[in-house]
Structure formats: structure tokens, C-alpha cells
Amino acid sequence: MDERDPPDDSRLDQTLISRWRAGDERAATQLVERHAHQVARYLQSLGARDAVEELVQDTFVRVFSSLDSFRGDSSLRTWIFTIARRLLLDSRRAFKRRRDVEPVHEGDAVTEYDALDGMIAGESGQRVLDAVERLSPTQREVFALRVGEGRSYREIAAIVGTTEGAARVHYHNAVRTVKENLYV
Amino acid sequence: MSECGSPMMRDLLPEYLHGRLDAAGHLSVDSHLAECDECRLELSMLASVRQAMQQRAPAIDTAAIVRALPRPTRRRVVRPSIMQLAAALSFLSLGGVSLVVARSFYDRESAVATSDSGRTRSGSDSVVGDGTRLLAIADPGLTVGGGVADLGADEIEQLLGALESLEAIPSAQQDLLLTEDTTRVGGVR
Ligand SMILES: [Zn+2]
Numbered sequence: 023m024d025e026r027d028p029p030d031d032s033r034l035d036q037t038l039i040s041r042w043r044a045g046d047e048r049a050a051t052q053l054v055e056r057h058a059h060q061v062a063r064y065l066q067s068l069g070a071r072d073a074v075e076e077l078v079q080d081t082f083v084r085v086f087s088s089l090d091s092f093r094g095d096s097s098l099r100t101w102i103f104t105i106a107r108r109l110l111l112d113s114r115r116a117f118k119r120r121r122d123v124e125p126v127h128e129g130d131a132v133t134e135y136d137a138l139d140g141m142i143a144g145e146s147g148q149r150v151l152d153a154v155e156r157l158s159p160t161q162r163e164v165f166a167l168r169v170g171e172g173r174s175y176r177e178i179a180a181i182v183g184t185t186e187g188a189a190r191v192h193y194h195n196a197v198r199t200v201k202e203n204l205y206v
Numbered sequence: 207m208s209e210c211g212s213p214m215m216r217d218l219l220p221e222y223l224h225g226r227l228d229a230a231g232h233l234s235v236d237s238h239l240a241e242c243d244e245c246r247l248e249l250s251m252l253a254s255v256r257q258a259m260q261q262r263a264p265a266i267d268t269a270a271i272v273r274a275l276p277r278p279t280r281r282r283v284v285r286p287s288i289m290q291l292a293a294a295l296s297f298l299s300l301g302g303v304s305l306v307v308a309r310s311f312y313d314r315e316s317a318v319a320t321s322d323s324g325r326t327r328s329g330s331d332s333v334v335g336d337g338t339r340l341l342a343i344a345d346p347g348l349t350v351g352g353g354v355a356d357l358g359a360d361e362i363e364q365l366l367g368a369l370e371s372l373e374a375i376p377s378a379q380q381d382l383l384l385t386e387d388t389t390r391v392g393g394v395r
Contacts, residue, residue, distance in 0.1 A: 029225065042278050050275050054268045063263045074264045079271045086275045147258035154255060169252050170259040172224025190217070201251065 028056045035098040039089060054082055057099050060171055061106050067166030070110055081106040100177045107181060153203035157196050164189055165196035210244040219249050
């Protein structure tokens, strides 16, 4: 397992939250380190390219400001993903409003995408990501949550705002499409 | 290549990949993989997707995130100071009958405590002066709070006033008055 990928241990999260509430600020560091990289990956799978780090930071500020409303019905990570997703959608809406006023130069986005691709090591990794990129946005999101982050259908349903059954269907369609994109 | 005969096992591959199955679940996927080419191939595809996503992930400065976080807001615990306790509770022995004069400082401290202090067991406690609650405790061995020496001039005056009023209460009633309030304060010490 990747060192950036600590297991989703809800009990440990609860302990850390209690310690943070009691004034232990080191618990905050541990909580951030346990989840920040996953949130970044998830936002990226949603198509967030620039300002991912800023979005991750905003997400954690929001998370820590509203920890009192975290009931523990879902795992902390699932809850954080839900908040990250909402912030991304909000920022997109704000971006769209700005764009309506001020035209965007298409070239900027392409350059950013190329720079991102340069970070990928190995051709097979690139091929795989290309295959995933060709999924529909919903399929890609569900697929990334399941394969990239190991979320259950139930958690995906909570994050995306759909049913477990729909999440399962999206996942299986995504798997089939990725295989077709890769092997055909 | 053999076709997968167990959609249920196939459905568990992402959880298997992330180590999110319990031991029994992990073992059953293991044994299914040993005999299912299709699932082995799918698992290796899922593993390379996962790896590619991890490699693509942007660098995140977690220390910067932590610096931007709000400070924990400690919940204020209502706990009376020693002085408040001393002023509020004083233990006296009066001819074998133990008396506790408890000024209901909770009334000032918190709404929760106020509702508690109103919930006396006998419902017949007497309020003397400005909210000074006069209680007789049946158990003479129960020691609560500090002594008279801890009291300020005002408190002593109140106490004397309270004792005067006490004389007006029939002695039978004195024995009955024990509040949950008093018990709780005793427990705080
Ligand atoms: Zn199979």
C-alpha cells in the first residue's frame, strides 16, 4: 500500500477528532495527512486541474469548521469527499459566471493538461488514464471513487447523491468501457 | 480464458484491491482469483488504474493546509471555582443534625444546572434571602464543601440569616431535604 494511502480507519479518525476538540492541534495534522492526498486524487478525477491544492485546503477548512455536524453515520473520508465535491461544483458555477463575463483562452487549459500529463510516469499509466478519461463524467467519478479510492457502493451513493443500485450500474458500465478502450 | 462465474466476487475486486474486506471476504476473493482468469485480468487492470491515478495525483502541502485550519473551539465546561464552592457550600453541625447551606450559584452559572436545582427530591426546600437555599441533610456523615472559615463577610451574614430562618422550619421537614444538586456538588470535589 502506498505510504500516502493510510487505511480508512473510522475509529482512529474519531479518536483524532476527539483529541482535536480537546485542544490537541497535532491531531489536525494527522487527520489532514490521513485524507488530503485522497481528496486531491478524487478532485482530479472529477476533472479539477488547476487549484486542486487550494480546493483541498478549502475542503479541510470547511471540514474542521463543521466537525460538530459530523455525526459519524459515514466514514470521515466519505464525509470529506462529499464536502470536496460540493466545493468543486460551487467553484465551477462561480467560474462559469465569470466566464460568461470574460472569455477564456482555450490554450490555457490545454497547456495545463499537457503539464499534468508530463507528470505521469510510464506509457501504460498514460494509456490507462486515457481510457478512463473517455468515460462519461458520472461513470468516471464513480469509477474513480471505487477503483482509485476503494469506496463502497453505499459510500459512493452518499458522496455522489445517488442510489447504491445506480452506482453499481455506473461502475459496471465504466469497467466495460475502460476494458474496451484498453484492449480493443 | 475462463468466463467469470461469480459476479459477486467480481464486484468485490475494488475493495479487495484496497484491503477493505474482512479476513473471510479477502480469502474468498483469493480463492476465486485462483480459478478465474477474467477476474485476474480485471484486477490487474484495476490495479494499474489505481497506480496511474496515484502517480498523477498533485503534490499537496499538508502543513500549509493545517496552518489554514481554524483552532479547535473548546467547549466551556461549567465548573465553579474553589471560592465559589466555598461560598456556596458550607457544612455545619447543629446538635447532631447536619445542615448544608447551599447558595444556588448554579442559577447564575448555567441554565441546565438551574433546572437541576429546581428538581429537589422533596420539593419542599426553602429559599431564604436572595436565592440562598437551605437544606437539611439526613446523613450527618456526609461532608460537603469547605468550612465557615472559607466564607467572606457577606456569606457569613447570609448564613446567619439562613440559620435564623431555619429555626422557623419544623424539624421533621429538615430531615427530608436532600437535593440532587447537593449530591452532585459533593461529587465534584
Ligand atoms: Zn471471476
